[in-house]
Amino acid sequence: MEETLPNSARLFRVLFYWRDMMKAWVHHETGTPDVLGLVDRPQPRPARGEVLVRNRAVGLNPVDWKFISWGHAAWKWPHIPGVDGAGEIVELGEGIAHLRLGARVAYHNDLPRPGSFAEYTVIPARAAIPLPDALSFEAAAALPCPGLTAIQAIEKSPLWPGAHVLLTGASGAVGGALLQLARSRGWIVHAVCSAAQSARVLRLGAATVLDYHQDDWREIAAKRAANQPLNAIFDMVSGEHAASLAPLLTANGHLVCIQDRQEKTPLPPFTTTISLHEVGLNAMHAHADDAQWSRLVGAGAAMASDIVSGRFDPQIIDVESFDRLPVALARLEHGPNPGNRVVVL
Template identity: 30%
Template sequence: MSQNQAAWLTAPKTKPFEVGPAPMPKPGPGQIVIKNHAVAVNPADWKNQDAGYFIKEYPTILGIDAAGTIEEVGEGVTRFSKGQRVMAHFNQLKEQDPAQGSFQLYAVAYETYTSAIPDSMSFEEASVLPLAISTAASGLYLPKYLGISELPSESPKPSTNTVLIWGGASSVGATAIQLAAASGLKVITTASPANHDFVKAMGASVVLDYRSPSVVEDIVRELKDTPLAGIYDAISEDASFSPILDIVTRLNTTVKVVGVLPYKTPTENFSPTFVFGYDISHTPHEKFGEAVWGEFIPKALASGQLQAKPHPLVVGHGLDAIQHGLDVQKAGVSAKKVVVTL
């Protein structure tokens, strides 16, 4: 019988993780057990280790992104079978269930948040995508956020709408660009000059240097007299809050602004609506989640329309390396996503 091991967070603000035995998970209805081959690190991981925003009980197992093979399927699961290669967005932060944290050898995921991956895609590449897909799609399409009506398609019809994505080289930003482009929208984004070609390859039509003294004026010029679906702040730190507030003020019109969960409260009386990636499957939007995760994502991965970007930055192997992965991510990476192989 397989033995499970996990990187446990045993108490608030403890470092490093304690690697040790974990229960072998069993899938419930609509769930699958995945044998993880690669896990990706997100800012939410070190933020929860540092501050415990969403953690109610300890010990627990963090981790949101992974790719691996199906070990077991639960009742009602129809899209997957044992041995299949998949990636998944794990649900631990929402359900407070350690079995659903990805920082372990075997973990439970929902069929809803899982996609098959093509043989041409490595586990390391696939692991960079899941949370970024859910967070980007929630912010772009759900009515309480930007509410863009055009869902991603393999053959998108050109839209008259434009979306501004601040931070296009980030994990969420790169995925949001790809989804918005697959919805037919014109995408304006920001990135450092070194990453301009990268975000253009994702589907951005206009790329501007976020460090340029004229970036606000340049963006306002691009957005003037253009139907604007909204602004997606994929950075959500002081460095993005300030220029976005300036842009909204200068446009002098109502603009929807959403951002990823910040590390601290926004300043300057500016508070966008913040996206929680799990919103994609919340009632009454399960069918919407199925349209993205169940329909578009596997087809787009197979055809190459959806790329696993940014590139994985593998920083180690084994559960003992996960703490190092969080430290590297917290220190900052550009156009890369930190990955640990298992």
């Protein structure tokens, strides 16, 4: 049958096929980033409450390589990973009134869904962060996961200008974003990071820096806390690590775990009566309502505007081409990562 079609009809069929196809990085099994393969996949279509984004840049995050290694029970194989991206809306699902075709947006997509490692991605419309025209897609793609996580973390602690806080992992993507947000609120930040990153962390606004490679950094932090009480601790390491720092907090302080949670209270009852907080950005997709998403997206949009005005540093350390995405992801896995890694299409 194909041979009997005129050349124009065959050409139309080819063009129609490629119009509805896209390049995507997929994997059929768990493993390291080299299990990813670049293939042709059908373009997805948005359902009600969703939009289709043509990706111009993709933000890489530790959660990407971790879940490529671990897998997820909700995934359908082959799976397209990636949670962060930025681009233009090219198709609207039903019921979308607050967004328009061609709008420039960034997004954090739900982890179980097909992700951002593709030319096109369907996202929930409520997760679309509007972008100023002057903001590059590279900078925008570095914003969602680190920036929104930092926003969630900082909102756990209702502190005042002049409050003292301790921040571990201050040189990383989330830590650097949180540090900048804390300084914008007038908090005094005592950062913990490697000595190699201390100068950059001080430029971002830290008041003091401790090198976590130094054996006695905890003792130094404890002596300082005895003289200057800490109102909050933001920990990027683990629940166990955060619990070990809890004694440094003053009465009614806040212990915020970003990499883990506290399964049990780390201090005796009726002592400093600290508040325990966990942070989980992806949990917003399943458990947050539209009003919560609206506030989070609004905060993300404000952060995007602050990048343009120079009030917020997106901390981009690596920009790679889309065809080398697994290479960039491997660099992220092995570190160090004093900032964000981005892939451009």
